[in-house]
Amino acid sequence: MIPPALRIRGAVLVGPQEVRDELWVVDGRISFTAPTGTAARDVRTVSGWALPGLVDAHCHVGLDAGGAVDRPTAEEQITTDRAAGALLLRDAGSPADTRWVDDRDDLPRLVRAGRHIARPRRYLRNYAAEVEPDDLVAEVVTQAGRGDGWVKLVGDWIDRGVGDLAPCWPADAAKAAIDAAHAAGARVTAHCFAEDSLADLVEAGIDCIEHATGLTEDTIPLFAERGVAIVPTLVNIATFEGIARGAEEKFPAYARHMRALHARRYDTVRAAHDAGIPLYVGTDAGGSLPHGLVAAEVAELRRAGLPAQAALSAATWSARAWLGHPALTEGAPADLVVYPADPRADVGVLAAPDLIVLRGRPVAP
Ligand SMILES: [Zn+2]
Structure with a gap:
């Protein structure tokens, strides 16, 4: 069975200054292009503000x-x-x-x-x-x-x-x-x-x-x-x-x-x-x-x-770079967290994530 692809829509915080409006997780990896073919059949959509793990x-x-x-x-x-x-x-x-x-x-x-x-x-x-x-x-x-x-x-x-x-x-x-x-x-x-x-x-x-x-x-x-x-x-x-x-x-x-x-x-x-x-x-x-x-x-x-x-x-971004791990980049392993509000407006939202994705798979918050 092919696991469902995941679509995150809203604000994908790719970097301190770079925001995209959607991201897909396909086969455990991040993509900024919508999946096609069999992977496109089953897509779960989640809305919110996404940060790298x-x-x-x-x-x-x-x-x-x-x-x-x-x-x-x-x-x-x-x-x-x-x-x-x-x-x-x-x-x-x-x-x-x-x-x-x-x-x-x-x-x-x-x-x-x-x-x-x-x-x-x-x-x-x-x-x-x-x-x-x-x-x-x-x-x-x-x-x-x-x-x-x-x-x-x-x-x-x-x-x-x-x-x-x-x-x-x-x-x-x-x-x-x-x-x-x-x-x-x-x-x-x-x-x-x-x-x-x-x-x-x-x-x-x-x-x-x-x-x-x-x-x-x-x-x-x-x-x-x-x-x-x-x-x-x-x-x-x-x-x-x-x-x-x-x-x-x-x-x-x-x-x-x-x-x-x-x-x-x-x-x-x-x-x-x-x-x-x-x-x-x-x-x-x-x-x-x-x-x-x-x-x-x-x-x-x-x-x-x-x-x-x-x-x-x-x-997030700078800490991952310092440790030699990617953030939200094309093809990177999908390790990310989705929040119900903008963490740039209030970092307090980090305490209650809506969704945690590790190696492309949702894990319980
Ligand atoms: Zn210590």
């Missing part, structure tokens, strides 16, 4: 607050992302083997960063491959082999001896590790909350920084000049107050620091965007946060002062 550029599948989770739990996580319209995920570090996802046509596409790489006792328990700087290059090569073109470092974390956030890696170790990852064909990103590790990592050639709450007027121009991307994960930064409260008795300087980073988070993100730093939507789902928050993160970018087009692009 959303991107969550920082989440964790197979991970929760305690470390690796079993396969049914990981499946529930990625299914929740799918129901939110997030059809392309960059996994920013997972201790679980999630290769089985690649064999499942009904689950989102996953771009992995291997397992987090951290200094011993300088990150969450059970998350990371923990190595000292002398072993960093070897571990980066190992994790580049486990991933899909990304490696994830923990760039800073609380140093309990110092009582505050502090960089995890000497600059020369970071440089050697980033060179090794690039030689292995992987881009490198790092978790960084504070200010101090950023300039060294950019000088070492890093490709992206997660969270990036420590950007300042000194480092923002440097990121912009080098084209280093950031994934702000504002829905996660919202938890800083709780982290500070839990830590203030033992580590008052750390608590103050976290609160200061939190207080200026919107200013930081807006200044980064205004300076031309590429910026993408990521939720940090799968550590302590639930999956499926992609619409909430887009709304946070609006709250930070980004224009609607920029906030949408960070979850």
